[in-house]
Amino acid sequence: MTKTYDLIVIGGGTGGNGVARMAANAGWKVASIDSLPFGGTCALRGCDPKKMLIAATEGVEWAENMKGKGLEAKTSVDWPDMIAFKRTFTDNMPPRIEGGLEKAGIDVLHGAARFTGADSIELNGETLTAKHFHIATGARPMTLNIPGEEHLTTSTEFLDLPERPDRIAFVGGGFIAMEFAHVARRAGASEVTVLEMMDRPLGNFDPDLVGMLVDATEELGIDLRTKAKVAKIEKKGEEFVVTVERPSGTETVICDLVVHGTGRVPDIDGLNLKAAGVEHSRRGIKVNASMRTTNPAIFAAGDCADSGPNLTPVSAFEGRVAGKNLLAGKDERTVKYPPVPSVVFTLPMVATVGLSEAAASEQDLQFDTHFAKTDGWYSSLRVGAKHTGYKVLVEQGSGRILGAHLIGPGAEEQINLFAMAMGAGQTANQIKAMIFAYPSYASDIGSMV
Numbered sequence: 001m002t003k004t005y006d007l008i009v010i011g012g013g014t015g016g017n018g019v020a021r022m023a024a025n026a027g028w029k030v031a032s033i034d035s036l037p038f039g040g041t042c043a044l045r046g047c048d049p050k051k052m053l054i055a056a057t058e059g060v061e062w063a064e065n066m067k068g069k070g071l072e073a074k075t076s077v078d079w080p081d082m083i084a085f086k087r088t089f090t091d092n093m094p095p096r097i098e099g100g101l102e103k104a105g106i107d108v109l110h111g112a113a114r115f116t117g118a119d120s121i122e123l124n125g126e127t128l129t130a131k132h133f134h135i136a137t138g139a140r141p142m143t144l145n146i147p148g149e150e151h152l153t154t155s156t157e158f159l160d161l162p163e164r165p166d167r168i169a170f171v172g173g174g175f176i177a178m179e180f181a182h183v184a185r186r187a188g189a190s191e192v193t194v195l196e197m198m199d200r201p202l203g204n205f206d207p208d209l210v211g212m213l214v215d216a217t218e219e220l221g222i223d224l225r226t227k228a229k230v231a232k233i234e235k236k237g238e239e240f241v242v243t244v245e246r247p248s249g250t251e252t253v254i255c256d257l258v259v260h261g262t263g264r265v266p267d268i269d270g271l272n273l274k275a276a277g278v279e280h281s282r283r284g285i286k287v288n289a290s291m292r293t294t295n296p297a298i299f300a301a302g303d304c305a306d307s308g309p310n311l312t313p314v315s316a317f318e319g320r321v322a323g324k325n326l327l328a329g330k331d332e333r334t335v336k337y338p339p340v341p342s343v344v345f346t347l348p349m350v351a352t353v354g355l356s357e358a359a360a361s362e363q364d365l366q367f368d369t370h371f372a373k374t375d376g377w378y379s380s381l382r383v384g385a386k387h388t389g390y391k392v393l394v395e396q397g398s399g400r401i402l403g404a405h406l407i408g409p410g411a412e413e414q415i416n417l418f419a420m421a422m423g424a425g426q427t428a429n430q431i432k433a434m435i436f437a438y439p440s441y442a443s444d445i446g447s448m449v
């Protein structure tokens, strides 16, 4: 018998679960589907498990920076213990999340959903129909179309490696490669290589601060190669041979593991969106500012949609807008993103919010750039941090903060203060007038504007 719902949510991550709960709380009959245990990428295969691994490596970094300053500690990372620690969190999440959804009255279903019509899907050989759908299927590693692609280890697999390989090559120099390379090296890997095809890693971050991160990365002993396009991966016995094309010629890297870090694409190929009248491009499912797709009864949010940046808080934010409009039965809300902060969790961390210097210039904005290295500041000296700095763009006349870019300890929290100030329209003088607890990283921001 065909089961019928008011709403079917496809995808049990941050872009989907909130919408299912909102509709269930409003008394709608809701089903939520995921092909994997519920929790999505962030909780199970991304942000959260990654930062648990980083927690162990922060100890290594701390001991290194404080050497000769009163702390003599011999640190080492036990990889299997670290992975077991991570699992204490990730193993508990699916039952917690699924239990919560069930408690809200939602039918929690497993399997890969596929549209068979504008109001129907097929799941495990059965047909389910609904008045509305919400698609939040996230992203998957992009296909590289190079020989030997099948030898790549995904970020999901890396976060669950039972043992740490000694020689690791990362293809790409974006978020995943830089964060994981730092983890691998501090965890004791003897040869860590990052292969980025552009002339610098982390292309969306401030070039001056990325330059400082590159120095820190090389000092850590990571072999960071730019203008290095991976062309082929071969398996020879237990080893991999990675062929890299560079302006100076072809190079090879021999390693025990090759990790995918060249970007992620919307995970929508298996959905048969055409049957539902839902259009998409390479950037994802087409949505309007209300998160409605080209089929007015179907919404989408998060990494699978052609909307904001692929970050956890953005997927939840988009989901809330979709949920409000879904329940209202009309486009009551539109997505107006507040300033979206973003952090690369290397050590040192690099953080950004708002406009880059280049984007502000392109928009013909008149602004002052406050740029300095802060290794001489108390906050850096106290913890022995060498690669620290900031670049803040302040609009001339209005004093508005156009963009803030930070590197160093505390950056992950300082950037949220900048995001808050920017969202509230605070000026540089208003930030300077704030009283923050001292000494703290927050108390430094008044000196950055």
Ligand SMILES: Cc1cc2nc3c(=O)[nH]c(=O)nc-3n(C[C@H](O)[C@H](O)[C@H](O)COP(=O)(O)OP(=O)(O)OC[C@H]3O[C@@H](n4cnc5c(N)ncnc54)[C@H](O)[C@@H]3O)c2cc1C
Pocket (backbone or CB within 6 Å): 010, 011, 012, 013, 014, 015, 016, 033, 034, 035, 036, 037, 038, 039, 040, 041, 042, 043, 045, 046, 047, 048, 050, 111, 112, 113, 114, 136, 137, 138, 139, 155, 156, 176, 267, 270, 271, 301, 302, 303, 304, 310, 311, 312, 313, 315, 345
């Ligand atoms: C390694 C890594 C680290 C990251 N670190 C950060 C970070 O530090 N901070 C940050 O903000 N962001 C980070 N991100 C990005 C963040 O994880 C994503 O932006 C966010 O999880 C997207 O949420 P979503 O709900 O759109 O998709 P997801 O959380 O990916 O959920 C989609 C779900 O849909 C399911 N699904 C797919 N197709 C189907 C189908 N046909 N039928 C049923 N179910 C289906 C999938 O199994 C999945 O569970 C990271 C990503 C990765 C990969």
Ligand SMILES: NC(=O)c1ccc[n+]([C@@H]2O[C@H](COP(=O)([O-])OP(=O)(O)OC[C@H]3O[C@@H](n4cnc5c(N)ncnc54)[C@H](O)[C@@H]3O)[C@@H](O)[C@H]2O)c1
Pocket (backbone or CB within 6 Å): 144, 171, 172, 173, 174, 175, 176, 177, 179, 195, 196, 197, 198, 201, 202, 203, 228, 229, 230, 231, 260, 261, 262, 263, 264, 309, 310, 311, 342, 343, 344, 345
């Ligand atoms: N801290 C965070 O917020 C965080 C952390 C991890 C992942 N993420 C999310 O996951 C997404 C995917 O991360 P990612 O690191 O895979 O992608 P990315 O888009 O951050 O970086 C990909 C990099 O790979 C390079 N590249 C592409 N093809 C290449 C090739 N053949 N050879 C060498 N270099 C190549 C690109 O120039 C680019 O610099 C991110 O865009 C982000 O949305 C976020």
